[in-house]
Amino acid sequence: MNILSKFNLTSRIVFLVSLLGALAVIITVYSLASLRAVDRDYRALLNQDARASLLISAAMLDLSDASHLVLSVLTEQEVADMRQTQQQLAVVMEDFDDKLATIAPLVSNASHQLSLIRQQERALFEQANAVIDSAARWRGDRALTIIHQEFDPTLQSIRQNMDVLRSRTVNNFNSTSEALSATTRATMVNTAAAFTLALILVIGLSAYISLTQISRPIKQLTRTMNRLSLRDYACPIDHTERQDEVGSMAKALEVFRDNMQRADRLEREALIDAENRRISQQLIDLTEAMPGAVFQLRVNPDGEQRFQFLSGKASRYIGDAAFDASHSGLRLDRIRVDKSPEHTRAMERLISQSLNQLCPLDMEMEVETETQRFWLKTLASARKTSDGAILLNGIWLDTSEAKAQAQALETAKEQAEQAAKAKSDFLATMSHEIRTPMNAILGFAELVLKHPLEQRQREHMEKLVRSGQHLLGIINDILDFSKIDGKHLTVERIPFSPQQLLDDTREMLGDKARDKGLQLEFEPASALPNLIGDPLRIYQILLNYTNNAIKFSEHGIITLRLELQQVAGEGTCLYGEVEDQGIGLSKQEQAKLFAPFQQADTSITRRYGGTGLGLAISRSLSELMDGDVGVRSTPGKGSCFWFRVQVGIAAPDTPLTISSPTPPQADPGLNGLRVLLVDDNQVNRLVAKEFLHEAGILVDEVEDGYDAVQQLTQNSQRKYDAVLMDVMMPGLDGLSATRILRQNTRLYKLPIIAMSANASQEDEKKSLQAGMNVHLAKPIDQHLLWRTLSRLCLGNVADIPSRRPPAPEAEDSASVLDPLPLETLKQLVSTERFISMLAMLSADCIKRGERFRVLGDAADPQTLSREAHDLISTAGHSGLRKLEQSARTLKSELENAPDETVLKKLCMTIYQNAMTSVATLETYFGVRS
Secondary structure, X not given: OOOHHHOOHHHHHHHHHHHHHHHHHHHHHHHHHHHHHHHHHHHHHHHHHHHHHHHHHHHHHHHHHHHHHHHHHOOOOOHHHHHHHHHHHHHHHHHHHHHHXXXXXXXXXXXXXHHHHHHHHHHHHHHHHHHHHHHHOOOHHHHHHHHHHHHHHHHHHHHHHHHHHHHHHHHHHHHHHXXXXXXXXXXXXXXXXXXXXXXXXXXXXXXXXXXXXXXXXXXXXXHHHHHHHOOOOOOOOOOOOOOOHHHHHHHHHHHHHHHHHHHHHHHHHHHHHHHHHHHHHHHHHHHHHOOOEEEEEEEOOOOOEEEEEEOOOHHHHHOOHHHOOOOOHHHOOOOEOOOOHHHHHHXXXXXXXXXXHOOOEEEEEEEEOOOOEEEEEEEEEEEEOOOOOEEEXXXXXXXXXXXXXHHHXXXXXXXXXXXXXXXXXXXXXXXXXXXXXHHHHHHHHHHXXXXXXXXXXXHHHHHHHHHHHHHHHHHHHHHHHHHHHOOOOOOOOEEEOHHHHHHHXXXXXXXXXXXXXXXXXEOOOOOOOOEEXXXXXXXXXXXXXXXXXXXXXXXXEEEEEEEEEEEOOOEEEEEEEEEOOOOOOOHHHHHOOOOOOOOOOHHHHHHHOOOOOHHHHHHHHHHXXXXXXXXXXXXXXXXXXXXXXXXXXOOOOOOOOXXXXXXXOOOHHHOOOEEEEEOOOHHXXXXXXXXXXXOOOEEEEEOOHHHXXXXXXXXXXXOOOEEEEEOOOOOOOHHHHHHHHHOOHHHOOOOEEEEEOOOOHHHHHHHHHHOOOEEEEOOOOHHHHHHHHHHHHHXXXXXXXOOOOOOOOOOOHHHHOOOHHXXXXXXXXXXXXXXXXXXXXXXXXXXXXXXXXXXXXXXXXXXXXXHHHXXXXXXXXXXXXXXXXXXXXXXXXXXXXXXXXXXXXXXXXXXXXHHHHHHHXXXXXXXXX
């Protein structure tokens, strides 16, 4: 077919017709030759076998004639006749020989038989002559004997041989005739088959050529033409290599496709050019509309820097700095105000980091052009080109206004912090100034009540105690509200009994209600199961509600109720309400009732007293426990204040902490202990000394921190079991004195108890940070003081002098500590060894935290990196997750060369996490080193 592809279609058709004619001629020649050969063979058959058969028959007649002649001799009377018959017999025999001679070449493969027949013929003629001779001699008997014994057997044998020869000739004729007939028929069949095959071949070849060389290519080209009309130029064009009409069509179609592609490309290029012009104009418009100047800086591999694009506003921001011969690039050395080496290195570090890591660039500098001085911020992204250069695409922004706003915000923040600090200082001062005399008032009143008094005197003293406790309650309300307002107050979730809350409320306020002639009723909560929540805060809400009900009721019944509710989306809730029959509230009064420092009106304040904080605190406490508060009231008929807080159901066998109705007694083990009492207020020392003497504790007194340090460090002959340290003292205050004492290894574990009129959480945190063990707020609770001394001085393990802020109550210990490594260690060593190792770990964490706090001020990257590396190992092996992560954060930031502010902040974070980790260790393992 490859040969045919070189010819055109007309030549292929002529070829097919010629092929058909040539096949017809070949078949005809073959038929004629075959028939001619058959005719030749027929002629030869007739000329040989038929003639031979006739000659054999004639020869056999000659034999018959010879036999008749021999027999006729016996009937003849004359010898002459007998001799004449003998001559006739010789003629017959001669004819017989001639016929044999003629037959010999006509019959193939019969020479042997013919030789035998000749021999028999000669013998027969000799016998015939012998018969004739015997008859001529009148020896008839002899002649008959020869005839019967010799002539007839010989004649019969010749005849048999002649019959065999004739039969062979006839059989050969018949077989040859049949073969020639078969040849004739085969020739006719072959001729017909050849004509049929030739016709099929030519027709098949014609169909194949028509399909593969004409029809199918034309269809393919037609489909290609359709796809090209749809601008599908990816389709291939076949048959272009052919030299016929189809190849010409394919080449023409290829030219058509190329022309269409060229036309489309030109059209697209025209559209792209138009779109590029439109986009370019848009970009120009956008860059002009943007608040800053857009630039593109190319940094070649050899370090050369060139601005490839600058928007129209660039001159307003950087002037002609872009064309600076020094090629300072984004450093803008010509207009940069701060050209110090440190600032230059810092900018180079940021630019190099962006170029090396292909990360965004963000830097800010103060610049000064010919017309203005302002802060310029550079924001850019880096991209590497195929030739190895780096393109920085970015924008310059004037951040002077943002800087001013940030400065204003910083100033406002500082002012707010100063205001908050002033508020805190005011509350602390107010608490201190009120609690200091209150400590003396309540302390002496309680001491007086311990002695025999007249009834009227006892009533006066009890009123004095109640008034002092009321004033103390007001102070505590203000401090609680301050904690809530500063979001420093958290709630706990422990098992508790709802009935116990009602019993405690009855015990606390029952006498007060009876004094006013009110009936205090409690709907039993014994049917309620034990719950999980914050019983102290719930009890505080109940006390606030019940106190208000007693305060604003002159008669009637006050009812307290508790019940469980299932609230959609909230789960199990404890619902409580306090219902009274007091003065009631209007709708307007109810609307502002739960706001801070608010009461129904000022006349209520004058008549009933109070700060207006109780309900606001109750609302905040309820919200901390994912709950709510509210009131239902009718003026003149009474009010029903309610709250709802989320709780859990405790397991039936969960142990509960039940308050004892009888006041605790001093631990007998306290008798004989010696403590150092440090307080600048003589009255406070007197009250505390009386409390301590009642428990049998020996007391030494000093008036300030200097005397306490001297007494403890220089008087080694007297051993103290604890120190009661006032915080605010002239000269050396209690916090500073404690820090000095904790530096003395001999006094490192000496229990130091802070006694301060400042009772805020921040004050407690400062005390613990300084190294004090416990912070007790004034007025001092005698029983709490006893319990604290018993725990610190008589326990099996001394309490840790903590140099850290207390761990935040809401801290998730799982994020701070992974206990598995230490739990594994606990299983491998003895309890004493584990406690010792835990103490060493805690001390190491405290020491490292203090070191990072100090290093944060020095900002030495090399030392910080080494310390962070060591801390990662220690914290990681101990399971202190948060401490390890903060150390990793510092080490990672050190690789990016942060400024000193960031380093100091990260060091302080490590310090705080170290202290939190120690507190979590102690809480989790229940051991204090």
